[in-house]
Amino acid sequence: MLQAKTKDGRTITLATMNHESIIKLKATGTLYYCPVCGKQVIMKVGIKTIPHFAHKSTADCPSYKGGEGVYHEQGKLMLYQWLMRHNMKVELEVFLPEIQQRPDILVTWNNRRIAIEYQCARVPDKIIKLRNEGYQSVGIIPIWIAGATLFTRYQANSFRIDQFTKQLMQQYNPQMPPVLYYFCPHTAQLAILQDIFITTSTQAIGKLHISALEKRKFTDLFHLQSFTNTELQLLWQKQKYKFRHAQGRKAYGNELTWRRWLYSKGFHLENLPSIIHLPIATQYRMKIPLWNWQSKVCLEIIDPLPMKGLFSIGECQHLLFRQQYNSNYFPLCISQTTPVQEYLRLLERLQVIQKVSKDVYKKFQPITFYHHIEEAVQGDNQLVKELFSQKSNIIRA
Numbered sequence: 001m002l003q004a005k006t007k008d009g010r011t012i013t014l015a016t017m018n019h020e021s022i023i024k025l026k027a028t029g030t031l032y033y034c035p036v037c038g039k040q041v042i043m044k045v046g047i048k049t050i051p052h053f054a055h056k057s058t059a060d061c062p063s064y065k066g067g068e069g070v071y072h073e074q075g076k077l078m079l080y081q082w083l084m085r086h087n088m089k090v091e092l093e094v095f096l097p098e099i100q101q102r103p104d105i106l107v108t109w110n111n112r113r114i115a116i117e118y119q120c121a122r123v124p125d126k127i128i129k130l131r132n133e134g135y136q137s138v139g140i141i142p143i144w145i146a147g148a149t150l151f152t153r154y155q156a157n158s159f160r161i162d163q164f165t166k167q168l169m170q171q172y173n174p175q176m177p178p179v180l181y182y183f184c185p186h187t188a189q190l191a192i193l194q195d196i197f198i199t200t201s202t203q204a205i206g207k208l209h210i211s212a213l214e215k216r217k218f219t220d221l222f223h224l225q226s227f228t229n230t231e232l233q234l235l236w237q238k239q240k241y242k243f244r245h246a247q248g249r250k251a252y253g254n255e256l257t258w259r260r261w262l263y264s265k266g267f268h269l270e271n272l273p274s275i276i277h278l279p280i281a282t283q284y285r286m287k288i289p290l291w292n293w294q295s296k297v298c299l300e301i302i303d304p305l306p307m308k309g310l311f312s313i314g315e316c317q318h319l320l321f322r323q324q325y326n327s328n329y330f331p332l333c334i335s336q337t338t339p340v341q342e343y344l345r346l347l348e349r350l351q352v353i354q355k356v357s358k359d360v361y362k363k364f365q366p367i368t369f370y371h372h373i374e375e376a377v378q379g380d381n382q383l384v385k386e387l388f389s390q391k392s393n394i395i396r397a
C-alpha cells in the first residue's frame, strides 16, 4: 500500500516524498499502521521500487487484494498523480467502511463517485463481480484499468480475451460494444480498446488506441471511437475465412461436441450458410462461440420451417438457455438485449426472417447451403459486405 498512518493519525505517502526525506523519516524510528486493519506495517524503500508500506502478514487485512506487487503500486500512483494534475478530486486507497472495500483511486466527478481499480493480477471472476456489486450498491461507478501485463495482442486489431478480461469490460452505451483499458507503468502508456467484438472463445477484435497517459484526459475514457464500416468489413471477412478453414484443426471439448453434432446433421463447415458466425456485440454473454449457437438457431429452428412458418424468440432462448450467462453476470455492461435478440434482428435486416409481432418471426427466405468451400467463401464475403456497407451499418443500428 502507498499510504500508512502514524500513531497520532497522520497519513504518510512515501511515494510523494523525495529519497532524502524518506531516509530521514526512517531514521526517526516512527511506527506506521495500516489505515484499514490498524496493524503495524513496515516501510519498503529500495532504489528500483516505489517506496511503500507492507503488512508483516497480509492474511487478515480486509484491504489485501492478493497478488498485487510493485508494478501495481507504481501504476496506481501514476494514475493517481495523472488525475491530480488534471485537477480532479481524487483520493488514494480510501477505505469505504460501508462496503468494506478500498478502491485504488476514488474520483468524485460531476457529483458522481467513481472507483478506479487498477487490476494487474488475474483473480477469480467471482471477486471482480463482488467488488462491482459492492460499489454499485452504494452508487459508485467502478472502472477497471488492467495491467498491461494482462494484454496479449495477436494482430493490429486482434487480442486475447478470456473469462477474466470479460469481467473488466464496460459497456456505457447499449448501442455500443464494450470497452477495455490497459495501463503500463513502465512505458506510461494507456491503451483503450474499443468497439470490441468477440470472435472465438479466446479472441476478440477491437479498435486499439495507445497513447501516453500524459496526453489523455480523464474524460477520454468515455470518448468512444469505433471501427469504420470498411475496417469492420475487412476484419470480419478475415474471421469468416478462418472459420471456414478450421475443419483441419483439432477440436476439443465444446468444439468437438459441436462438430459431431454438425456431422450428425450431415453438414461440414464448408456447407454452412453465411448467416452463421455473424458479429454480435453482446457475445460476452454466451458461453459458446458465435458459430456454435447461431448454427443451432439456423439449423434447428429456422431451416426446418416451411416458408412463412412462424417461430418465437422464446423458442430460441429456450434452446440456448444453458449457454447464456444471466444479464446480471456482467454488471458493467448495460445492454438490455440478449445475443439471440441481436442475432434475430440481423437476420431480419438481411431479410432471412420477418418480424410478425414483438416476439414472433416468420421465415422469409430459404436458407442456402454451399456445395464447396470456394462458393462458401465468396458467399461469406458478399454477405459481410452487405452487413457493413449499408449507409447505416446494420450491426449498430
Ligand SMILES: [Zn+2]
Binding pocket: 034, 035, 036, 037, 038, 039, 055, 061, 062, 063
Ligand atoms: Zn491492513
